[in-house]
Amino acid sequence: MRLVIARCEVDYAGRLDAHLPLATRLIMVKADGCVAVHADGGAYKPLNWMNAPNRLVEEEDRWVVTSPKGETLTIRLHEVLSDTAVEMGVDPGLQKDGVEAHLQVLLAERPHTMEDGLRLIRREHLTDIGPVDLLCHGADGATVAVEVKRRGDIDGVEQLTRYVEFLRRDARLGEVRGLFVAQQVKPQARVLAADRGLGWVEVDYDELRGIESDVLRLF
CATH class of the missing domain: 2.70.180.20 (Protein Yojf; Chain: A;)
Structure with a gap:
């Protein structure tokens, strides 16, 4: 630094x-x-x-x-x-809170809930600039870097941007794209993700845990 x-x-x-x-x-x-x-x-x-x-x-x-x-x-x-x-060394990365860490585990077990045909390669894929939450294989053949947040804001999009740019240097991974996943993705984060060529998706934590939503439905 x-x-x-x-x-x-x-x-x-x-x-x-x-x-x-x-x-x-x-x-x-x-x-x-x-x-x-x-x-x-x-x-x-x-x-x-x-x-x-x-x-x-x-x-x-x-x-x-x-x-x-x-x-x-x-x-x-x-x-x-x-x-x-100042030489700061390798950072161990942000320690996720209980909900965010559990959300990552649930998504690793059910990658199709983020995108049809998505398959997990590994969790916490280590790089020289930090761990990628989920490294997946897309139905289109691309390698997909997934950043998981409880609340998705522009900081998370910036973090995913850095990971995707770094992973694209590894020719063994082929085409690399990014997917930003959160319970709620803020409007500014959606705009920035689109500008950076990243996908985003919102997921329901309770549904992933198998808990019926308390939101009233017609059917």
Whole structure:
């Protein structure tokens, strides 16, 4: 992990253009190559970012980050106030709460409830950037990375995006696509998943456990 605090300007060029005027910001570079620019506020969400894989070129007064899709993030450095690098090692991943962990087990036993013809390859498929909840084989022949959440928000979509991009580097897996699964997928997460080319599906925890829903039905 590299953390740089600097007075900088930031320009993004890709699906749209965006400009951040001169200000003091935190630039975060993660071990997987992800680059994120943060303000001193706004909780966890960066002002702009570039997901891995990408290429970072450092010049004397600027950084240029380029993605395989041709997007560019240009950070013009006016003054570097701090530059720190820390080796954090491999993270064990988020420990799921009881409901989320049990949901993952139930879905592993019933992969067809997420998608017709889906078959489980393995649970907790380990990668260098963390474990993929469920690795499956789709009816279309693709390898399907499944991220399971109790409540699905944009953080979960970002996490699945990283896993899918990383797994696509392994030619042995063939075509790789992602499926975001939760009891409830928030509207913003649905939009981001569609933008990233990921599928999403909502599942009923009680139905998976064999408990009849208390919602009134006509038939």
